[in-house]
Amino acid sequence: MRRNEYVVAARKIESALDKHHSSVGEITAHISHLAQAPLTVVVLGEFSAGKSSFLNRLLQTEALPVAVLPRTATLTRLVYANDEMVKPGEVARVEIERNVGGKAEVEVVSHEEFVTLQRAAKVHDIAVVQDLARIREVRVFLQEPLLSKLQLVDTPGFNHDQAMDDATLSILDKADIVFWITDAMQPAKQTEFEKLKLLKERGKRIWLIVNKGDVNVSDKTAWEESRASLQAYFDEIGFLDFFESKTVELVSCKEKEDFWGENFDHTKARLGNEIFNLDVLWSARLVDDEWGRLSSVLQDECSRYSELQRRCSALRESIQVDSWGACDESGVVDALRLQVMKLDGRLSQHSSVAKEWANNGILSMTAFVMDYTREPLFDAFVELSWAYEKHINVWRIQYLTETIAVLEKIYGILPRSQDALRAEALTLVNYYRLLHSRLSKKADVGGEFSLPALDCTSELFNHLLVKYASIDVPCSFTVEQDGVLPAGKQAEALSSKDYRQGRLLSALEKDFLADIGRFTRDPAYLGLVEALEELSDGASERLTHALCIWSEHAPAVEAL
Amino acid sequence: MHPPLKLCKDERLWFMQALDAVAGRDGSPSNAWKKQLDRLGELFMIDESDYRFQAGAPGIAEKVNQIESPKVRLYFLRIIHDIHLLEFKFLFRPWDESSLKNFDKLYSKLVEMIRVD
Numbered sequence: 001m002r003r004n005e006y007v008v009a010a011r012k013i014e015s016a017l018d019k020h021h022s023s024v025g026e027i028t029a030h031i032s033h034l035a036q037a038p039l040t041v042v043v044l045g046e047f048s049a050g051k052s053s054f055l056n057r058l059l060q061t062e063a064l065p066v067a068v069l070p071r072t073a074t075l076t077r078l079v080y081a082n083d084e085m086v087k088p089g090e091v092a093r094v095e096i097e098r099n100v101g102g103k104a105e106v107e108v109v110s111h112e113e114f115v116t117l118q119r120a121a122k123v124h125d126i127a128v129v130q131d132l133a134r135i136r137e138v139r140v141f142l143q144e145p146l147l148s149k150l151q152l153v154d155t156p157g158f159n160h161d162q163a164m165d166d167a168t169l170s171i172l173d174k175a176d177i178v179f180w181i182t183d184a185m186q187p188a189k190q191t192e193f194e195k196l197k198l199l200k201e202r203g204k205r206i207w208l209i210v211n212k213g214d215v216n217v218s219d220k221t222a223w224e225e226s227r228a229s230l231q232a233y234f235d236e237i238g239f240l241d242f243f244e245s246k247t248v249e250l251v252s253c254k255e256k257e258d259f260w261g262e263n264f265d266h267t268k269a270r271l272g273n274e275i276f277n278l279d280v281l282w283s284a285r286l287v288d289d290e291w292g293r294l295s296s297v298l299q300d301e302c303s304r305y306s307e308l309q310r311r312c313s314a315l316r317e318s319i320q321v322d323s324w325g326a327c328d329e330s331g332v333v334d335a336l337r338l339q340v341m342k343l344d345g346r347l348s349q350h351s352s353v354a355k356e357w358a359n360n361g362i363l364s365m366t367a368f369v370m371d372y373t374r375e376p377l378f379d380a381f382v383e384l385s386w387a388y389e390k391h392i393n394v395w396r397i398q399y400l401t402e403t404i405a406v407l408e409k410i411y412g413i414l415p416r417s418q419d420a421l422r423a424e425a426l427t428l429v430n431y432y433r434l435l436h437s438r439l440s441k442k443a444d445v446g447g448e449f450s451l452p453a454l455d456c457t458s459e460l461f462n463h464l465l466v467k468y469a470s471i472d473v474p475c476s477f478t479v480e481q482d483g484v485l486p487a488g489k490q491a492e493a494l495s496s497k498d499y500r501q502g503r504l505l506s507a508l509e510k511d512f513l514a515d516i517g518r519f520t521r522d523p524a525y526l527g528l529v530e531a532l533e534e535l536s537d538g539a540s541e542r543l544t545h546a547l548c549i550w551s552e553h554a555p556a557v558e559a560l
Numbered sequence: 561m562h563p564p565l566k567l568c569k570d571e572r573l574w575f576m577q578a579l580d581a582v583a584g585r586d587g588s589p590s591n592a593w594k595k596q597l598d599r600l601g602e603l604f605m606i607d608e609s610d611y612r613f614q615a616g617a618p619g620i621a622e623k624v625n626q627i628e629s630p631k632v633r634l635y636f637l638r639i640i641h642d643i644h645l646l647e648f649k650f651l652f653r654p655w656d657e658s659s660l661k662n663f664d665k666l667y668s669k670l671v672e673m674i675r676v677d
Binding site: 357360361362363364365367368369371372373374375377378381455458459 | 564565567595603631632635641642643
């Protein structure tokens with residue numbers, strides 16, 4: 001059968017992806033689940049919409065507790081009790097699965113004990129509350145033929161508190177078919193739209209049941225009017241777009257009098273014809289659904305990870321100081337050439353003073369005069385440092401702007417399953433934004449950066465000129481710039497001026513590279529880049545392989 | 561880059577007066593001293609008549625110790641030491657050791673009296 005083929009192929013895809021892509025893993029696991037287990041029909045809706053009442057009424061039982069305190073509510077699975085000793089509609093046993101120290105522990109109790117536990121939950125006893133908080137799931141084994149075909153799951157409901165929302169959302173991956181219960185008195189709330197959108201994004205097939213239809217409705221005529229009015233309202237606001245059923249099932253799970261009883265039976269029969277009696281067909285359809293969805297999720301993952309790899313490369317490139325240096329070297333030199341020339345001029349003037357005094361042969365006197373007359377030189381150096389700081393500030397702001405943009409993109413691309421990495425990226429973006437704002441405000445504040453290489457170089461010149469006053473001659477230092485000369489080519493002797501200026505500029509570049517290296521090699525940033533690279537490493541090959549497997553089993557175009 | 565030495569007008573005068581007093585310890589300064597005094601006076605823009613000063617070690621130390629920068633005070637000691645070496649090199653006469661002895665005595669006292677830290 002085609003469906004079995006999909007199940008086998010889904011397993012191959014799962015193995016090819018090696019648990020790296022949880023969004024794909026959820027679908028492949030669901031395909032396996034659909035092929036092996038009975039259909040899981042999950043009842044969802046806002047808290048207190050009447051989900052438990054609906055299930056009790058559907059199964060003609062009182063197996064499920066109604067109006068339980070919100071904090072005690074948990075997932076309750078109704079499972080077929082294959083036990084001849086138990087009468088139809090009766091509960092054979094209840095299994096309570098608790099989370100004890102991270103491990104699941106199952107306790108089997110009778111229905112009476114379960115009811116007692118539920119009653120205890122209504123009492124504000126801290127020990128009971130703590131015990132109930134540990135419950136992961138309750139399985140009620142019921143002698144009901146319908147449950148031999150499918151499992152029904154009651155949920156705490158949405159929009160009461162986050163813990164209940166989380167508990168309810170946890171079942172979604174295993175939900176095959178969803179019954180959405182809405183309250184006729186407050187139907188189609190905005191919060192319901194949000195949750196229904198989420199369900200549709202996950203490709204769920206949903207049926208709508210409108211409960212509490214009896215409020216202010218006494219007879220069939222009023223019910224017809226109410227139903228027609230709701231139908232028109234739902235059509236208008238697009239509420240019915242979420243559901244497989246395009247008609248409104250307006251029921252009362254509480255009222256069992258003649259009209260309401262017939263009405264519920266009619267709904268039950270309809271659900272039976274559309275779902276319960278077609279469980280095998282639905283399993284097949286849902287496998288097809290999931291198989292189709294798998295392709296788009298795989299393609300999404302492919303684009304996501306190729307984008308991630310591209311962004312990672314951009315981040316990695318921004319850390320390569322040499323590449324920044326290569327791009328910006330001329331930038332810093334050009335921007336500060338005037339200041340460097342000025343500093344060089346002052347060095348030259350200062351060296352003249354040094355030479356003049358060095359003729360005395362009194363070293364201490366020359367050094368004293370050099371120290372005393374260095375003010376113009378010092379001013380030129382400070383001027384250059386300020387200009388440098390402004391330049392590097394502009395560079396840093398630009399760097400932060402670009403890095404923030406890339407990190408924001410990465411945050412958007414990262415799968416939701418990568419919580420820790422997303423949080424890390426977000427923290428870094430926020431920190432860089434703060435830094436960006438601070439740096440933008442302090443455009444004229446100086447003194448933070450030093451220029452050690454340039455400082456050493458000018459001090460060195462000073463020293464040389466004091467000690468060897470006659471050094472201002474053509475230099476033999478050209479070997480650094482000439483490298484290996486072609487055979488027969490004469491090396492050009494540099495004037496001491498060219499040599500000095502060349503040394504000052506290269507010291508400036510050295511400082512610039514050291515500073516940008518310091519900024520770009522932020523450990524938090526480096527750590528994130530490494531983690532991202534690890535995540536995206538091999539993703540492309542894995543996903544391409546998975547898509548190949550999918551393509552080999554692609555349904556015919558008309559079937560899609 | 562370390563900042564330049566700063567000396568105010570008074571400090572420059574005290575520095576020159578102290579130098580002049582060391583140079584004239586035995587009467588009239590030698591040529592080596594004169595040359596340095598002239599050049600430094602020109603650099604500091606102080607006329608010779610303004611920095612004329614005669615004093616012993618306490619008077620010289622008092623002038624120098626008024627200068628705020630310890631580095632300048634240290635320079636003072638190094639400079640008088642080096643000028644004297646030069647002077648001694650050119651004027652040394654084996655039979656006249658008084659110049660050497662006089663400077664050594666004065667220098668030892670100044671080293672004790674001038675604060676360099």
